[in-house]
Amino acid sequence: MKLLLEAAGVRVRYGHAEVLRGVSLEAGAGEVVGLVGPNGAGKSTLLRVVAGLQEATEGRVLLEGQELAGLARRERARVVGFVPQDTRIDFPLSVEQVVLLGRHAHGRRLSVDSARDFAAAESAMARVGILPYRDRRYSTLSGGERQLVMLARALAGEPRLLLLDEPVSALDLRHQLLALEVVREFVSSGGGCVVILHDLNLAARYCDRVLLLERGQVQASGRPPEVLRPAPLREAYRVAVAVRPDELLECPSVVAVAPREGGPAAISGSGPDLIAALAALFRRGCTHARVVVPARSPEAAAAEALGFETVDPGALVDRAGTAWAFGPPPPGLSRAFDVEQVELEAIDALFERLHGGCHEDGGSAANGRAGEASPALTSSISRHFGG
Amino acid sequence: MSASTSSTAAASRAEARAGALRLRFAVTLFVLAFLLGGAVIIATSLGPVQVAPLRVWGVVARELGLPVQLAVSERDEAVVMQLRLPRVLLAAVCGAGLGVAGAALQAVFRNPLAEPGVTGVSSGASLGAVAVLYWNLDAWHPLVLPLGAFAAAAVTVAAVYGIAAGTGRTSLATIVLVGLAVNAFLGGVVSAFVANARNESEIRSIIFWLQGGLEARTWEHVRLALGPVAVGVLGLAVLGRDLNLLLLGDDLAGAAGVAVRPVRWVVLGLAALATGAAVAVTGVISFVGLVIPHALRLVIGSDHRLLLPASALAGGAFLVVCDTVARMLFQPVTLQVGVVTSLVGGPLFLFLVLRSRKEFAL
Structure with missing residues (x-):
């Protein structure tokens, strides 16, 4: 050429x-x-x-x-x-x-x-x-x-x-x-x-x-x-x-959607329900989410297409199909999707892991905020999910 | 087979279009040159002492050494050569300068409403002329007046361009705004001169100059104006292609191979030269530089390779006609030619604007 x-x-x-x-x-x-x-x-x-x-x-x-x-x-x-x-x-x-x-x-x-x-x-x-x-x-x-x-x-x-x-x-x-x-x-x-x-x-x-x-x-x-x-x-x-x-x-x-600022939120689920929940998060303007799903699963592919990071469950908790989304609060999400259980300890552990990691990769503002926001996480989650 | 037929058809179509363009250029320029020539001859023949147009032609032909045998009396020759022709030719030269300067400045400013005065040349010339008249310097030699006006115009234009270039911003708007400020300032100074004139006749001569006129102009004036105007007209006419591209904006012109800034300064300089020379010998004649290119554009389009020479020819013819009207129409009252260009140009312009709105829904 x-x-x-x-x-x-x-x-x-x-x-x-x-x-x-x-x-x-x-x-x-x-x-x-x-x-x-x-x-x-x-x-x-x-x-x-x-x-x-x-x-x-x-x-x-x-x-x-x-x-x-x-x-x-x-x-x-x-x-x-x-x-x-x-x-x-x-x-x-x-x-x-x-x-x-x-x-x-x-x-x-x-x-x-x-x-x-x-x-x-x-x-x-x-x-x-x-x-x-x-x-x-x-x-x-x-x-x-x-x-x-x-x-x-x-x-x-x-x-x-x-x-x-x-x-x-x-x-x-x-x-x-x-x-x-x-x-x-x-x-x-x-x-x-x-x-x-x-x-x-x-x-x-x-x-x-x-x-x-x-x-x-x-x-x-x-x-x-x-x-x-x-x-x-x-x-x-x-x-x-x-x-x-x-x-x-x-x-x-x-496809792009306008990002929205907001506190962290967590959802859980598996299979088509989780994929639909991730899509709902995306539509609401969520820019950062860490999704705990087995690697190479359909859920992982869906999460990656939306720009969300995936974490293998073996590394963190033994529950597959739990999603944490850090970004905007997804209003009404708890009503739209059946959220069974939120494991606060697991989320805290994840935050610590990510907080350390986000300095290494240069860390975006949203990541930093999510890390700082961890003490407030409990109330935020309880507000959104009634947990 | 069919591809080659269609390509030969396309080639012949292109040939026809190129030929039509050449023909249009040639015919337009020939018609305008003919109009200018006719206007000059007829204007020269008209006056308190009538000289038949054919005899005018005879005198001109003999002066030019053309082998034309026409009976011409001594009186005809004296009237034509001493009284009329200098004035008519001066009108043609100045009209050409104003027309071409207007067309070029409108292109370079990318604004169809630009006129030669935007560069400060007219107000500069006015100040020079008024100063000469106020202090009676023209009693010394009649050519002090146009030379003083020209010098003041040159200084003013240099100041306007210098200030605009000195700001570091090379935008055209800067030049327009600086020109506006300088025009306003010099207008104030001129008014101060007029208000403090010592007697009626001085005021009269100042007002006459400010309105623009061609009374009592001689071959000296023609010689004075001809050189700079010719340089301006020819120089600008050569830049037609570049001005066409400047209409598309600096970036496109630059990418297409035009040296944008040098061309712009050369155009501004040549336009100021032609305008300055014209205004120095006639006084301020408004509207020619605005109306003529505008009117021509509505008829022949915006191709500056044609528009610039056409504006020179049409501007010359227009000013010759206006001056003749000024001399003849309201005899024995004579009007200033600058007054007539405004009286004729204003309505003509209005007519063209209204007509074009109907046609093009601009």
């Missing part, structure tokens, strides 16, 4: 704020690389750096093996097609005129668009499906239509590397798929693409590799199933995340 883009150790500093802290990114011919991560993680900045719009404070960027900084502007523009988030134009330009502007780097200063330019523009508009409104005014288009025009504009320049910043954020279901199919087509004919996506399910379906960025650093990278896992996603986005394999599409499917 030919490497089109190699960025290594990219740092960007604005004054005191460091937006990118040593990020490396590669994109080869024939692959779509997805950039995902929460708002303000530095995704757009990284894209601007590799597009040559933003100078990196440190690090180097190679485009087809050549230093980006050493390339002439127009040379760079012939290699890279860039699509920023939303582009508004307050002047009466037709769709075709906008797409033709993608040919800028191919023309000379005083030249008028050639037949070659028109042919490239028409082919790009046809691929994206906007040929029917080539003569409409750009300013009268909807946000989604504008995104398609901008994608066509980038394609019209016949670049080898596409850099797309949320290209489908305003598109409807059909056009999201259509636009990403166009991108796949582009890479299958030898191009490369780096695309920022907020929809993790689209990233799972259309990207060959995914980089998860958080606070200017790469938290995880690799094939979608390697990156799109509950733990790193929960860390990055601070939400409760469930990831299940989607059999229809044969790729991971991500």
